[in-house]
Amino acid sequence: MNVQPTKIPEVFIVEPQVFGDDRGFFYESFNHKKFESSVGRPVNFVQDNHSRSVKGVLRGLHYQIGKPQGKLVRVVSGSVLDVAVDIRRSSPFFGQWVSVELSAENKRQLWVPEGFAHGFLVLSEAAEFLYKTTDYYDQPSERCILWSDADLMIDWNCVESPILSAKDASGTSLSNAELFE
Template identity: 60%
Template sequence: MRALSTAIEGVLILEPKVFGDARGFFMESYNRRAFTEVTGLDVDFVQDNHSRSRKGVLRGLHYQIRQPQGKLVRVTSGAVFDVAVDIRRTSPTFGRWVGVELTAENHRQLWVPAGMAHGFVVLSETADFMYKTTDYYAPEHERSIAWNDPSIGIEWPLAAHGIDAPQLSEKDRVGQLLAQSEVFA
């Protein structure tokens, strides 16, 4: 496994070693020792989540203001554009975002540390999105920032994938602007 830095300190793209031949492939999707070696982090994951969504579904930008979650995310079927937004007020990259395409074929994973808002949009007909978290889901502490907040300026690749408008949950339709959101110190 190797870790690639991004424009936001702490957000990492992870590329596992994939061993393939005519029969298919094998990879370790998670190995604590290898993760610690390449990231310098020793984290405890407490929950695994799996969602399946259709093309154009946009989930996010979510975070928990208390019980913040670090997330190790990946796609096992299909493709998504995955985004992390730095919402740590004292960070030099506060309000900036990074995005990466995660697909079943590229096997990439994204480490999204606590202190980030996170979201993704499905680019393929369907996508299975799996992620490990460092704290438990706490709906009373969950917050949502508007996916299209102009102060953040995420360049979602909607038109390039034939998506006229994203499909949003009610919670994401009423997401707040970053300027009005609770953020981390």
């Protein structure tokens, strides 16, 4: 497993060691001991989620304020542009974001720690997105920052308007959002 920091040091790209031949491939998608060693702190995943979306769907920017979730995300079919936004007021990276293309082909994963808003845009005809979380989904704690917030200026590489849920279309601006200290 190769772990690369991004421009926000707590957000990591995880690249597994893939063993392939003419029969196919094998790789270890998660190893708790190696992951904690890479992150530098204990991490306990409690829930796995799986979503499928069609091209142009944008989900995010989601987070939970009362019960924050760290997320280890990956794509097993198709490709997405995955985005993490630092929403910790005390962070020197507050309001900054990183984006990474995750795909079934590159097998990359992204570690999005607690204190970050997260979203993704489907680039392929469809994509299946898997993620582990460090806390359970809690609807009363869920918040959404508007994907197109002018203060964030995220480059989603959208040629057309994305397909949004009602929740994502009505997200709040970063300046009006309930954030982490």
